[in-house]
Amino acid sequence: MTVLPAFPTGFDGEGTTPTGPLAAGTAPVPRPRLTEVHGWGRTAPARTRLTPVGSAGDVLAALSAAGDRGVTARGLGRSYGDAAQNTGGVTLDLTTLDQILAVDAASEPATVTVQAGVSLDQLMRALLPFGLWVPVLPGTRQVTVGGAVAADVHGKNHHTQGSFGNHVLSLDLLTPDGEVRTLTPGDDEAGRLFWATVGGMGLTGIILSATVAVQRTETAYFSVDTDRCSDIDDLMAKMSEGDDAYTYSVAWFDAVTRGKHMGRAVLTRGDKTPLADLDAKKRRDPLRFVAPSFGTIPEVFPNRMVNRLTAAAFSEFWYRKAPAHRTGELQNITQFFHPLDIVSEWNRVYGSHGFLQYQFVVPFTEAEAFRRCFEMIVTSGHLSCLNVLKRFGPGNAAPLSFPMPGWTLTVDLPIEPGLDRLCDALDQEVIGAGGRVYLAKDSRLGAETFRAMYPRLDDFLAVRRDVDPAGVLSSDLARRLHL
Amino acid sequence: MINALGTPQSLLLLGGTSDIALAVARRYAGRGAGLRVVLAARPGERRSAAAAELGALGCAVEEVDLDARDHASHAATVDAAFAGGDVDVAVLAFGLLGDPETDWTDPELALELAEVNFAAPVHLGVLLGNRMRAQAHGRIVALSSVAGERVRRSNFVYGSTKAGFDGFFLGLGEALREHGVHVLVVRPGFVRTKMTEGLSEAPLAVTADDVADAVLAGVQDQRDLVWVPKPMRFVMSGLRHVPRPLFRKLPL
Numbered sequence: 001m002t003v004l005p006a007f008p009t010g011f012d013g014e015g016t017t018p019t020g021p022l023a024a025g026t027a028p029v030p031r032p033r034l035t036e037v038h039g040w041g042r043t044a045p046a047r048t049r050l051t052p053v054g055s056a057g058d059v060l061a062a063l064s065a066a067g068d069r070g071v072t073a074r075g076l077g078r079s080y081g082d083a084a085q086n087t088g089g090v091t092l093d094l095t096t097l098d099q100i101l102a103v104d105a106a107s108e109p110a111t112v113t114v115q116a117g118v119s120l121d122q123l124m125r126a127l128l129p130f131g132l133w134v135p136v137l138p139g140t141r142q143v144t145v146g147g148a149v150a151a152d153v154h155g156k157n158h159h160t161q162g163s164f165g166n167h168v169l170s171l172d173l174l175t176p177d178g179e180v181r182t183l184t185p186g187d188d189e190a191g192r193l194f195w196a197t198v199g200g201m202g203l204t205g206i207i208l209s210a211t212v213a214v215q216r217t218e219t220a221y222f223s224v225d226t227d228r229c230s231d232i233d234d235l236m237a238k239m240s241e242g243d244d245a246y247t248y249s250v251a252w253f254d255a256v257t258r259g260k261h262m263g264r265a266v267l268t269r270g271d272k273t274p275l276a277d278l279d280a281k282k283r284r285d286p287l288r289f290v291a292p293s294f295g296t297i298p299e300v301f302p303n304r305m306v307n308r309l310t311a312a313a314f315s316e317f318w319y320r321k322a323p324a325h326r327t328g329e330l331q332n333i334t335q336f337f338h339p340l341d342i343v344s345e346w347n348r349v350y351g352s353h354g355f356l357q358y359q360f361v362v363p364f365t366e367a368e369a370f371r372r373c374f375e376m377i378v379t380s381g382h383l384s385c386l387n388v389l390k391r392f393g394p395g396n397a398a399p400l401s402f403p404m405p406g407w408t409l410t411v412d413l414p415i416e417p418g419l420d421r422l423c424d425a426l427d428q429e430v431i432g433a434g435g436r437v438y439l440a441k442d443s444r445l446g447a448e449t450f451r452a453m454y455p456r457l458d459d460f461l462a463v464r465r466d467v468d469p470a471g472v473l474s475s476d477l478a479r480r481l482h483l
Numbered sequence: 484m485i486n487a488l489g490t491p492q493s494l495l496l497l498g499g500t501s502d503i504a505l506a507v508a509r510r511y512a513g514r515g516a517g518l519r520v521v522l523a524a525r526p527g528e529r530r531s532a533a534a535a536e537l538g539a540l541g542c543a544v545e546e547v548d549l550d551a552r553d554h555a556s557h558a559a560t561v562d563a564a565f566a567g568g569d570v571d572v573a574v575l576a577f578g579l580l581g582d583p584e585t586d587w588t589d590p591e592l593a594l595e596l597a598e599v600n601f602a603a604p605v606h607l608g609v610l611l612g613n614r615m616r617a618q619a620h621g622r623i624v625a626l627s628s629v630a631g632e633r634v635r636r637s638n639f640v641y642g643s644t645k646a647g648f649d650g651f652f653l654g655l656g657e658a659l660r661e662h663g664v665h666v667l668v669v670r671p672g673f674v675r676t677k678m679t680e681g682l683s684e685a686p687l688a689v690t691a692d693d694v695a696d697a698v699l700a701g702v703q704d705q706r707d708l709v710w711v712p713k714p715m716r717f718v719m720s721g722l723r724h725v726p727r728p729l730f731r732k733l734p735l
Binding site: 034041043044046047048069081082087088089354356415419420423424443444445446447448449476479480 | 484485486487488490492514515516517568569617618619620662663
């Protein structure tokens with residue numbers, strides 16, 4: 001445990017008088033010229049004091065100068081909702097804490113130690129030359145390691161590898177009392193704080209750095225099997241039977257078409273490709289990072305760009321372009337993991353009203369509830385193009401971690417009148433089935449509904465009260481969910 | 484916080500027993516469980532009944548005393564409303580209609596109308612503005628009236644208080660804009676409520692529910708000004724420019 005020197009003063013150049021971490025409750029001086037930030041869904045923007053930090057000392061200064069609106073951390077802003085914004089308070093920009101501190105390829109497992117603001121994109125580029133591979137990748141590489149821990153992100157290998165937190169060996173966490181605590185998973189007090197930090201949405205402290213166990217790979221390519229499924233039953237049957245034979249598995253499904261092809265889908269499953277399976281040309285540079293980007297979506301899209309016509313056309317195209325059945329196709333990182341990273345700022349397609357992503361999981365035993373939710377979405381009249389269905393493996397010890405063994409489904413819904421009724425009805429079905437909604441995607445749950453979804457919430461709150469009794473760490477999400 | 488779908492978590496009703504304020508609360512209560520509602524009103528049976536009704540709809544209700552004419556008590560009223568956390572939407576819904584012919588001849592009644600309809604809202608508006616500036620978000624809904632758009636002989640004491648009220652809150656909205664706080668001025672025409680009971684109905688009359696719908700839509704779209712019903716805007720902008728000698732002769 002390191003104790004940093006006394007609080008520096010006036011860190012923000014605005015003549016703030018540091019009040020100490022426990023001095024919440026003093027009247028804040030309202031400041032104009034706050035910066036507006038929003039989540040990836042572009043809904044409910046926040047006016048906040050966005051403060052770049054370059055060192056642990058900067059973070060400490062910010063915590064010590066927090067007014068009664070508190071402090072939260074922000075990385076690359078890929079959380080869909082309000083987790084990384086703090087209306088009226090301080091939002092720390094941690095993307096400048098971006099040093100890769102150590103790569104240990106010789107140890108077993110191989111490890112990497114990075115500052116919290118390192119992105120997964122940056123990390124992959126650094127690790128591949130060593131023949132190392134990031135164990136858990138969500139649908140974009142543009143997330144920071146700090147964010148990946150705080151949201152305990154999962155990838156299409158959750159059923160075989162678990163979520164990001166499962167691979168973290170230790171964390172350096174700056175807590176509101178000014179201490180830097182090195183935390184490891186375990187049953188002791190530090191272990192409890194470790195697991196509360198995993199999935200804890202930044203509310204236990206500011207993650208400064210992390211040591212992550214990484215995997216070995218011979219190539220940067222994937223052998224992929226693709227299957228078209230004619231409807232939801234066909235899809236769920238194929239996944240139940242075959243998923244365990246693959247490291248990675250995910251299905252895109254059509255959420256527009258109704259009738260007997262409701263839930264038609266494209267199932268893609270694969271494994272890392274061994275060197276021996278590459279052709280001679282690729283074998284010359286098997287670990288090459290192939291992830292093209294084709295530019296940035298301009299901010300010109302009107303609202304209602306996603307309508308019945310465009311959504312139906314997109315769904316038809318996406319389904320038809322997939323082969324009915326193909327095995328052993330070689331795909332690169334972008335093709336297999338991050339097709340949406342090809343274009344930056346794709347969220348602008350939804351226009352100024354923005355969109356929300358609804359991701360829920362229900363246990364395998366509740367397949368009927370899962371199907372009901374699915375039908376509610378397809379028949380609701382709300383349109384979603386980017387729809388993902390997966391099977392989760394076992395969850396972990398983190399009380400606010402999202403994954404649990406079961407079916408999970410994700411839809412992207414443009415903000416339209418009546419969407420609250422659909423989402424509320426889905427919430428009730430999900431709660432009834434013992435399932436939950438993913439906080440990294442959420443932008444609308446109420447505190448009571450949230451409590452019903454996360455039975456281990458009190459464990460989290462107990463740790464949070466210990467480590468941050470004055471509520472120095474806060475965010476719009478924390479206020480919304482009474483965390 | 485107001486969530487991604489525009490649903491607030493907390494609502495402050497200043498004039499917590501007014502038909503329009505309660506209609507707004509019922510609408511928001513229907514958009515998700517757990518809405519915190521602060522009912523600021525004079526203590527009594529009507530406030531208790533309103534609290535019981537909203538409680539039955541799943542709201543967490545807090546009752547706070549509000550006496551519009553006791554200016555010294557306003558700060559405590561606002562402090563109590565914010566004690567439980569941020570206020571996302573505050574509705575100023577109290578007011579007096581009075582009796583037009585008595586109001587302009589009885590100095591005490593005229594003063595009471597001016598205090599309740601104008602001085603108290605200004606005082607409370609500044610207090611609310613300060614709190615919302617500090618939290619850097621929030622919506623103030625100010626229930627004005629078409630009567631303030633062109634003050635008529637038939638109820639000019641009431642109309643003039645609403646004219647002042649209306650101008651103050653439009654200006655407050657401009658001042659608070661850069662602080663992330665929005666003010667919505669609502670100009671209903673004749674609303675069928677307990678306030679207007681027994682009065683002969685004016686054309687384009689609406690219900691408290693109509694006004695509530697307009698409030699929710701205006702808050703969602705971050706509008707500055709809404710008319711209820713919408714065509715009232717064109718009626719009033721016509722009347723506003725009628726020359727005084729002619730206006731005098733109109734049956735208004």
